[in-house]
Amino acid sequence: MCRKHSRSTSSVQRLPITDTVRATELTAAAIDPEGWFSTGDLARMRDGALRNVGRSKELIVRSGFNVYPPEVEAVLNAHPDVTLSAVVGCAVPGNGEVAAFAQLRPGVAPGTGRGHR
Missing domain, CATH: 2.30.38.10 (Luciferase; Domain 3)
Structure with missing residues (x-):
């Protein structure tokens, strides 16, 4: 509340x-x-x-490790098929999770993009 x-x-x-x-x-x-x-x-x-x-x-603690959302977002945003991303922490029983969301460029369907190396 x-x-x-x-x-x-x-x-x-x-x-x-x-x-x-x-x-x-x-x-x-x-x-x-x-x-x-x-x-x-x-x-x-x-x-x-x-x-x-x-x-x-800007810090998420996941299994005792520090995760900095801007760093993860920078990697996601470097992918040619991603136009915007957001990384957030999620509370789950027993541990925290990190979730990433990505907006794909027009014409790219989820799961069909090129791999990023």
Whole structure:
């Protein structure tokens, strides 16, 4: 659940939450006195809808390894069939996952592109 802010509805704000996937000691240390956990996500509230607009830090920890989305996105975007990509972290029981999304150039169907070496 997100904390309601009284700030401007069009400004970008940090997005704190009250529930976490795993309440580890590190997570407990990051919870403020009111019980809010800072996720590092940035969000904007507009017309009653909350929209995630980015992160305050670009780091995903996956199986103890640091994954930097901009580095992975740069490799994906270097592929001639990719026009845009995004890499995000996903919470799954027991571990985090990294998911990548790619927008292909017009005329390229998923699974038919050239391999990148």
